[in-house]
């Protein structure tokens with residue numbers, strides 16, 4: 184049984200070995216946070232169906248493992264658009280890490296760096312992109328962007344990200360408006376005093392996400408996005424950038440093809456962790472057709488419900504180059520700061536490596552679609 188009382192707050196050290204899978208970090212993390220923060224992290228939109236489907240869809244995929252393959256030496260490392268990762272995984276962008284732990288994004292990045300796994304920094308991070316890049320010694324940072332009503336702000340932030348050393352930009356496109364997360368409304372979600380979405384504040388964005396009114400995320404951060412966003416804006420952003428751009432939040436083949444035709448170098452198949460359109464398909468369901476259409480021309484990453492290393496193997500067998508996760512990293516952060524994030528990454532990597540061995544795969548190329556057919 185996990186001991187939630189052994190929290191850093193209560194003075195006891197975080198014992199990583201106490202946690203045998205990432206979802207064991209979840210309960211401890213949520214006990215250590217305010218209800219408002221825990222609910223902000225756990226919630227999906229409306230009835231939370233897509234949130235649940237994301238999880239269920241991975242579990243339903245059976246793996247027809249190969250027998251009698253020499254798997255004594257395995258290679259898990261991968262390079263994604265020039266960024267190396269110890270295994271086919273990148274940390275998904277999630278807002279406001281200081282809600283989970285006072286060390287916030289610096290703890291997440293230090294852990295990512297120590298494990299050799301890149302991190303996508305949210306544009307709504309509570310630590311500035313320059314400070315995060317400064318602690319990224321052994322892993323790259325990619326910068327996630329929203330485009331708000333004042334278009335020029337995205338150029339400021341992407342220029343800052345590039346100057347700070349980010350290696351790619353990720354434009355999130357599944358947020359014309361914020362999905363309705365009912366828990367946040369009930370809790371009167373607001374960003375606590377002392378925590379700010381600092382990247383946007385420094386860009387001089389009008390108003391700024393102080394969001395103390397208690398009317399939920401739409402009120403706190405509504406100005407950061409824009410319902411009129413269209414393909415023209417993607418083309419405009421691509422034309423203005425020299426860094427590779429990935430488009431995040433795609434679930435349709437036609438959209439993936441159009442984004443790649445427009446010059447995007449990567450697609451992140453995502454439904455925002457079930458936080459936007461409730462009713463959107465599970466990402467494991469959207470992935471195969473998108474991967475088949477664009478994986479030879481673009482980097483394909485999938486997120487949503489990845490909770491075990493074996494889910495990363497499933498994602499690769501469905502055609503992704505890598506998988507990504509948001510909440511498991513926040514759970515690590517909430518439960519144990521830097522050590523907690525490092526433990527979450529260690530668990531996912533170790534499980535992935537063992538899943539490869541058990542499936543009869545020595546290299547990433549061996550993780551082919553026939554594993555799912557037998």
Ligand SMILES: Cc1cc2nc3c(=O)[nH]c(=O)nc-3n(C[C@H](O)[C@H](O)[C@H](O)COP(=O)(O)O)c2cc1C
Pocket residue numbers: 223224225237275276277278305306307327355431453454455456457458486487488489507508509510511
């Ligand atoms: C608390 C939270 C905050 C998030 N913030 C952002 C964000 O700022 N930008 C973004 O593109 N996606 C954001 N996402 C979506 C994640 O990048 C990712 O798509 C999602 O977490 C994947 O699902 P998972 O949590 O089941 O792994 C957020 C997700 C959560 C749970």
